[in-house]
Amino acid sequence: MQNEAIPFDPSQDLPALAASGALGGNVALFRQPRGPDLMRRAQPLDDWYALRMRHGVWPYNRRLEGAPGPLSTVEGDGLPAARGINFASQDYLSLSAHPAVLAAAMAALAECGPHSAGSAVLLGNSRLTGALEGLLGELLQCRHVVLFPTGWGAAFGAVTALVHGADHVLIDGLAHASLRQGAMAATRNVTSFRHLDCDHVRELLAGIRAMDSQAAILVITEGLFSMDADSPDLPLLQYLCREYGATLLVDVAHDLGAMGPGGTGVIGAQGMIGKIDMVIGAFSKTFASNGGFVACDAPSVRRQLQLFAGPHMFSNALSPVQAATVLACLRIVASPEGETLRAALMRHEVELRALLKDEGMRCIGAPSPIVPLWTGTEAACRIAGMLLARQQVFVNPMEFPGVPLGAARLRLQLMAQHTPAQIRRAAPLLAAAVRKAGTAPRPALAPSAQG
Incomplete structure (x- = not known):
């Protein structure tokens, strides 16, 4: 076969492999x-x-x-x-094989079938997605949760639904591609700040407000950066956003459930549960399923997301099996x-x-x-x-x-x-x-x- 691998003897020297060109390029x-x-x-x-x-x-x-x-x-x-x-799969708490999670998925399949059969804006919701929104809101101490069929869709959809062309986005230089692509799709006014550098954020916020007091500013970071395993100073970032009339969005895809008191991730570990403007995340790392969410305390933001976040409005909702799986995982996450x-x-x-x-x-x-x-x-x-x-x-x-x-x-x-x-x-x-x-x-x- 054309693409069949050449057997490689680890004891041999590497010049032949290097000379092949297979190690070059990017x-x-x-x-x-x-x-x-x-x-x-x-x-x-x-x-x-x-x-x-x-x-x-x-x-x-x-x-x-x-x-x-x-x-x-x-x-x-x-x-x-x-x-x-x-060490290549993302199943941090090993919940994909947990008996209670498997039982919940099977029960939902038997009760509701495998398919949501519609967008969440139409008739794709179920009692299971409603229960999931409620339980996730309790964990994060946010009154409003909007579910998405993927974590990527939650990140991209949140930014593009809320940010307009005249607005500004400040984003950590190492943030997820879904967030960066969402920012670039929403506005030309996108600036990357140095990774975890709150002083740089303060400088950029002050510069924007000095010339523009009317446009919105969205500051984007993550709870746990998946390629560097580090975290920002969330209390300081939220303070800076309050000082300059900006909004803070924190992506907790990799830390929620797997870290922090009661599984509340880096936000909980830093004492910021219920204090962050907007929290987004994915179910694919700890919660044994596809899907994502946006959580906040503003009912108007919930409505804006429901109607203008494309991945929410124009994609089928989470299936009953996915919702039941995440629900079972959430209950385990919050338990002893x-x-x-x-x-x-x-x-x-x-x-x-x-x-x-x-x-x-x-x-x-x-x-x-x-x-x-x-x-x-x-x-x-x-x-x-x-x-x-x-x-x-x-x-x-x-x-x-x-x-x-x-x-x-x-x-x-x-x-x-x-x-x-x-x-x-x-x-x-x-x-x-x-x-x-x-x-x-x-x-x-x-x-x-x-x-």
């Missing part, structure tokens, strides 16, 4: 292909994909057999299906069992970071469900990911556009049901792969983006 080269034939001008990208596949360094579009778990069977990377330690699961998750995270540090590795950020392991170059990241897959340790190699060019890393996502034995087995394998990848020679050039 997605940025292929982002905007040129030419009059829309259907054919992406051919250089496909050629680059095929080259990387042949050499076993294309770690995307893998397939999971069965449910996500600490031990999972994965097929991809040009390899046959293999069972190994899974949830505290036990979060404590287990944090123990694994702290131990893995400590073991990797002892191996001389650089882990980014602070304790959270995410451990970003630095590689730097895209070539080193590709090699490390390939070596680990061949040792049945599955990770997510992250390069552009997920992270800036030259700032590649392996993103390790932990689960409450990982075991200490799995953590201790994986740590030296992770370190050895990164060290081996660091010895790679300079990669040859990849195929040209223009062919």
Whole structure:
């Protein structure tokens, strides 16, 4: 087969792999292909994909057999299906396999069927989505919650529904792509502020208000940044927004449920529950389902979102099965069992970071469900990911556009049901792969983006 991977012996030197061109290039080269034939001008990208596949360094579009778990069977990377330690799935509290969650999903399927059969604005709602809005509002201490079929849709929809062309958006330079794309679609007045830099936010707010007292300003950040495992100073950001008449939006996709007192995430850990202007999030990290939400205290914002957020109005609503799944997860998150699961998750995270540090590795950020392991170059990241897959340790190699060019890393996502034995087995394998990848020679050039 054309894209069949070349068997790779980890004991061999790496010059041949580097000379192949499979370690060179990056997605940025292929982002905007040129030419009059829309259907054919992406051919250089496909050629680059095929080259990387042949050499076993294309770690995307893998397939999971069965449910996500600490031990999972994965097929991809040009390899046959293999069972190994899974740090690539997002199931922070291991709720995808929880008996109560599975039972709730099955009960909803039997009662309501698999399909919402309509937009939430029309007849796509059910008693389960209503209950989910209420319970989520209680957790966040927000009176109004609007559900979306995806977390991406919640982020993009919230920004585009609320921000107009004359308004301003200030957004953390490392915020989710859904938020950045929403901002660019809503207004030309978009400014990135330096990551976590509240002084820069203050400077930008003061500058805008000095020249424009009438337009709205939306300040966007996240509770936990998924590529860097760090968090902003939310009390200070909210204070600055009050001072300059701006609105703060916080995306809690990665921390809600998995961190903070009662599962309230970074907002709860910083004492800001019920005090943030607008909270958005996704159900796909901790709550075992697709979907997303926007929560706030303003009924007028709820109405604006319902009618003008395209992903809410023009997409089918969450299915009854999805709503029931998230509801069951929310009940566990807020229970003593949830505290036990979060404590287990944090123990694994702290131990893995400590073991990797002892191996001389650089882990980014602070304790959270995410451990970003630095590689730097895209070539080193590709090699490390390939070596680990061949040792049945599955990770997510992250390069552009997920992270800036030259700032590649392996993103390790932990689960409450990982075991200490799995953590201790994986740590030296992770370190050895990164060290081996660091010895790679300079990669040859990849195929040209223009062919």
